[in-house]
Amino acid sequence: MGGRDARSRRGGPWLRYGSAAAAVTVSAVTGARAVDADSAWYRSLRKPSWQPPSWAFGAVWTPLYASIAYAAGRAWGVPAQRRRAALTASLAVNLTLDAGWNRLFFHHRSPRAGLAGTLLLDLSTVDLIRRTARVDRQAAAVLVPYAAWCAFATALNASLARRNA
Template identity: 40%
Template sequence: MNPTPFPRRAALVGAVLILAIGSAIGLLTQTGAGSWYQSLIRPDATPPSWVFGVVWPILYILIGAAGGIVWSVRQHPARRRALFWFVLQLALNFAWTPVFFGLEQIALGLGVILALNVAAIVATIRMGRVSPLAARLMLPYLVWIGYAAVLNFRIWQLNPALPTFA
């Protein structure tokens, strides 16, 4: 029995597409000096701003490649459900930045990122049924968004005077 060949093209297209979308959303949202975010009380565990610019492109490449791999496995019975959860978690990922930074809604952002964590875990499990490699590529992302959820929660705790909804 021949192993399924690695779907290089699908992984590459997925990685580039998700990297481009995620980067565009990030670039359209101001988080630097003079922004609302800089005025917040942040936990000591908040990494310096430059770390986000390094970590997110890597994560987008990994999750894009994972999605591309699952997409390319056309005949697998678990593919459709895995892609549903992948797209759902990706939509939540892309929604979090505009909600948290753009709308300046810490509590709503917390809700989005908690839903993102659940959807990403389910997506990773479902993707693992289609391709163990795809699931492994999602693992650094799961760690990072779990960390991001903790940071979002702590920012919400440390800034109680801010309005909950606009």
């Protein structure tokens, strides 16, 4: 079996990046459907002065989601089958937690539940970066802004939980 056969087993770039983009899109849309930043409940929350304006969240999340899809598609091209499977599982958990935070916070109207969810998301993001780095350091580096934004979101969520207990 030559190099072409090995590449075929891993899937071509269109398949890898397309699959990653589809997974990220499902997560983003699922999460976004639970958000209601215009609800009376959300507007009534006491928020810290350093909370970004509502429009900033979409402006930040769009490139972050693109970077997650890029990193996954790139890392999936590496031939280490066992590590690829673990990476895929880590990504699936991460995207599930990412979408789930919106339900915990907005749908259940619970900053405390949201805080628990975002702490789990932080741990999952660290795991995702660690697993990605094992197969592709450049792909892992692309995920660092995502981790930074998740950490910021955790601090914001903690502030909301504290102010609205």
